Amino acid sequence: MQNSIVDQISKKRAATLRRLQDRNVRFLGTACQILRIDKGEIDVNGDYQETLRTDLIENAIINHPFGGAVQLFSSYDASTMQYDTTALDLYEFLPITLKIPYSGDPTEIPVSLARDDLIVEVLQDEHENKIPLILQVTKLIGNITNKYIAGKHYELCLYRGELPPMIQDYITRFINGELI
DSSP states (O other): OOOOHHHHHHHHHHHHHHHHHHHHHTTSSEEEEEEEEEOOOBOTTSOBOSOOEEEEEEEEEEEOOOOSOOOOGGGEETTTTEEOOSOOOGGGTSOEEEEOOOTTOTTSOOOOOOTTOEEEEEEEOTTOOEEEEEEEEEEEEEEEETTEEEEEEEEEEEOOSOOOHHHHHHHHHHHTTOOO
């Protein structure tokens, strides 16, 4: 099947838009290394299978809507790696966005995330103690020009819930720098 002129133009336009996104994405958020946790498929009972896939993403850009004082660390229990779920903060309703650059080459396969993946970002307090911020992918948003993806980003929210011991172990190893 022969591509139309519009298809040929949109293919080149999408590649250009991806390169522009990679160039400008560094100015839109904080560059960081994150841990991606894919819990596996949901079985018939609504439980996750015992498979766990993790990836280290070196070039993620996260844009937090934190503009002032945010009640975040007071509800974190380091021993259980859980957040207190008794109250909601306004900032939990504002989107936290994550972009992963395409590295300027549209033929490369970018790292893709899936809905409900867990993302672990490490924040530091004033004493350089590491505090894991556990986020969950809630939306996958793509910019499409004709039939080509020209850009994409993800919306995240704070993860609420108890983590299985296997996932807690991976998070602890990530914080300690044991995962390469």
